[in-house]
Amino acid sequence: MAIAISKITGHYQVVIPREVREKSGLKKGDLVSFKEKDGEIIMNPVHIVRKDQAYFWSKEWQESIKRSEGEIKKGEYKTYRSGKQLREDIEK
Secondary structure, three states: OOOOOOOEOOOOOEOOOHHHHHHHOOOOOOEEEEEEEOOEEEEEEEOOOOHHHHHHHOHHHHHHHHHHHHHHHHOOOOOOOOHHHHHHHHOO
16 A cells, blocks of 8 residues: 655645545545544545434344345246235235
């Protein structure tokens, strides 16, 4: 890993070197967090998730999605021509 150096400007702004931006996938407007640990400054990308969509990113939901995708790839699914057919199958 190469060391990249940047200068702090008058408003305490720092330019993130191109190779770091490209490797981390950072884009203009992205949010980042800063943490000081043992004299080092650690910067991490932050992704804000709306509260009403947080369930989607839970471990359980993501595992369920992966299982479903695997079942679809294996052809382990049913199709229904109507909601009535689906309801009848569920109620069995």
